[in-house]
Amino acid sequence: MGYAINFGQVFEYLPYLAGGAWLSLQIAFLAFCGGLVLGLLGAFAKTFGGPILRRIANAYVVFFTNTPQLVQIYFLFFALPEAGILLSSYVAVLIGMTLNAGAYLTEIQRAGFSSVRQTEMEAAETLGMSRWQQVRYVIVPHIARVLFPPLSNHYILMTLGTSMAAIFGVEELTGRALNVNSETFRSIEVFTITGVMYILVTLIASAILGIAGRALFRAKMRIV
Amino acid sequence: MFDRILEEAPRFFTYYNLIFLGGALLTTFLLTAFGCLLGFLFGFLMAVARGTTGWLLFPIRALAFLITESFRRIPFLVTLFIVFYAFRGTGISWSIFWVALVAVVVIASSFIAEIIRAGLESVHRNQWDAAAAMNMSTIQALRHVILPQAWKVILPPAFSFFVLFIKDTALASQIGLVELTFAGKVLNNRGFSAALVFGTILILYFILSYPMTRFGVWLEARFATSRHR
Numbered sequence: 001m002g003y004a005i006n007f008g009q010v011f012e013y014l015p016y017l018a019g020g021a022w023l024s025l026q027i028a029f030l031a032f033c034g035g036l037v038l039g040l041l042g043a044f045a046k047t048f049g050g051p052i053l054r055r056i057a058n059a060y061v062v063f064f065t066n067t068p069q070l071v072q073i074y075f076l077f078f079a080l081p082e083a084g085i086l087l088s089s090y091v092a093v094l095i096g097m098t099l100n101a102g103a104y105l106t107e108i109q110r111a112g113f114s115s116v117r118q119t120e121m122e123a124a125e126t127l128g129m130s131r132w133q134q135v136r137y138v139i140v141p142h143i144a145r146v147l148f149p150p151l152s153n154h155y156i157l158m159t160l161g162t163s164m165a166a167i168f169g170v171e172e173l174t175g176r177a178l179n180v181n182s183e184t185f186r187s188i189e190v191f192t193i194t195g196v197m198y199i200l201v202t203l204i205a206s207a208i209l210g211i212a213g214r215a216l217f218r219a220k221m222r223i224v
Numbered sequence: 225m226f227d228r229i230l231e232e233a234p235r236f237f238t239y240y241n242l243i244f245l246g247g248a249l250l251t252t253f254l255l256t257a258f259g260c261l262l263g264f265l266f267g268f269l270m271a272v273a274r275g276t277t278g279w280l281l282f283p284i285r286a287l288a289f290l291i292t293e294s295f296r297r298i299p300f301l302v303t304l305f306i307v308f309y310a311f312r313g314t315g316i317s318w319s320i321f322w323v324a325l326v327a328v329v330v331i332a333s334s335f336i337a338e339i340i341r342a343g344l345e346s347v348h349r350n351q352w353d354a355a356a357a358m359n360m361s362t363i364q365a366l367r368h369v370i371l372p373q374a375w376k377v378i379l380p381p382a383f384s385f386f387v388l389f390i391k392d393t394a395l396a397s398q399i400g401l402v403e404l405t406f407a408g409k410v411l412n413n414r415g416f417s418a419a420l421v422f423g424t425i426l427i428l429y430f431i432l433s434y435p436m437t438r439f440g441v442w443l444e445a446r447f448a449t450s451r452h453r
Contacts, residue, residue, distance in 0.1 A: 003313035003314065003315075062434070063430065065437070066391075066429065066430045066433040066434045066437060067391065067426045067429045067430050067433070068391035068392070068394035068405065068429055069391070069394075070394040070395060070397075070405060071394055071404075071405055071408065071422060071425050071426055071429060072426070074405070074408070074409075074418075074422050074425075075418075075419070075422040075423065075426060078412065078418035078422060079225075079417075079418040079419035079422050079423070080419075081418075082225045082228065082417060082418060082419050083225040083419070156297075160297070160298070160299040160300075161299070162299075163299035163300075163301040163302055164299075164301065164395070166301065167301075167398060174299065174301055174302060177302070177305075187305070187309035187312070187313070188306065188309045188310055188313050191302055191305045191306045191309060192306060194302050195294075195298040195302050195303070195306060198297060198298050198299060198302060199294055199297040199298060202297045203297065
């Protein structure tokens with residue numbers, strides 16, 4: 001009883017926390033890019049691959065989307081050393097998030113691929129487009145427009161997901177909040193401010209993505 | 225690594241360890257199920273609150289807007305810490321399961337509120353006007369006109385959110401709730417091979433989550449066809 005809220009002490013740590021937010025964004029960006037490449041490979045394998053390749057991609061997606069990211073990283077961080085592979089916490093988190101993102105992005109990109117209709121390709125052929133022109137003027141604009149909103153949505157979710165790195169001792173936003181918490185013991189204030197910083201960071205990110213999506217791909221998306 | 229797993233496996237899969245893991249699996253499931261059921265309830269209230277009109281109800285509308293928009297942008301881990309320390313600060317000594325449940329309900333209700341809002345908005349505005357013309361109150365219109373049409377749009381994504389959240393509750397291990405992930409850490413600390421322990425935990429999560437994912441896919445396919453009929 002009688003917890004007095006006092007934000008003053010925590011405000012001194014704002015620059016420190018902001019530095020953590022920057023690291024969060026970096027982790028999210030790196031893992032997202034890695035996941036995008038993995039997801040592209042997975043989506044290609046699922047759409048155009050033979051039965052074996054398709055099975056492998058399917059097993060990868062099903063396993064990683066049905067188990068928690070946290071336990072996956074636990075496995076990388078604690079179990080791989082038994083096989084002689086030592087990963088630093090930062091690398092383990094990055095690999096874990098990339099693998100996990102790859103599975104989700106495989107599904108998203110596969111859905112994007114299958115949204116191009118056969119008739120669309122036939123129409124392009126009728127116009128006398130070469131194979132390269134079909135890719136350049138029909139497939140890519142279509143897929144980019146369809147994929148951009150769900151991809152940016154997943155990017156925002158991944159920014160929130162980076163808070164998991166704190167558990168392994170990476171000093172991103174949540175990790176630094178834990179540090180400040182153990183220095184000041186102003187727990188409620190620290191985590192409230194951290195929450196507000198996450199809101200601001202993701203709001204800015206969605207605003208940028210929303211404007212970019214509308215300007216570049218004429219994607220139908222809600223800004224913020 | 226593999227010979228160590230084989231060597232430890234008989235000692236690991238003993239009766240008491242299996243009971244322990246089973247209980248932890250149940251905790252994970254109950255936390256998610258209760259959290260999402262309550263989240264559905266509060267989410268529904270918030271979705272309806274956001275759909276209200278008139279300046280008298282503005283405070284309710286603003287509050288619902290603030291909760292849904294902010295908690296969807298805060299990581300679950302941070303929400304857990306906020307709720308955990310808020311309980312410690314106010315001196316309410318609930319058991320850790322209920323504390324974790326409150327955090328789950330906060331997050332689940334703000335996400336599900338958006339799902340339900342999208343569902344309610346999928347029913348054409350004219351239906352509300354028609355119900356009003358029949359002299360139905362807001363609640364009657366919801367119950368007899370809007371919900372029978374909207375729930376097919378609401379249920380599949382709400383269910384897939386529930387399946388998604390089974391995995392997110394792994395984070396509740398960080399405030400000390402003995403669910404599946406925490407059970408894994410305990411067994412690992414007892415000296416069992418991490419590959420064996422976390423491999424088992426991954427498989428248990430998979431066993432819990434995979435059938436529900438399949439059910440969700442089935443649900444979606446079924447409702448998608450009936451909607452376009």
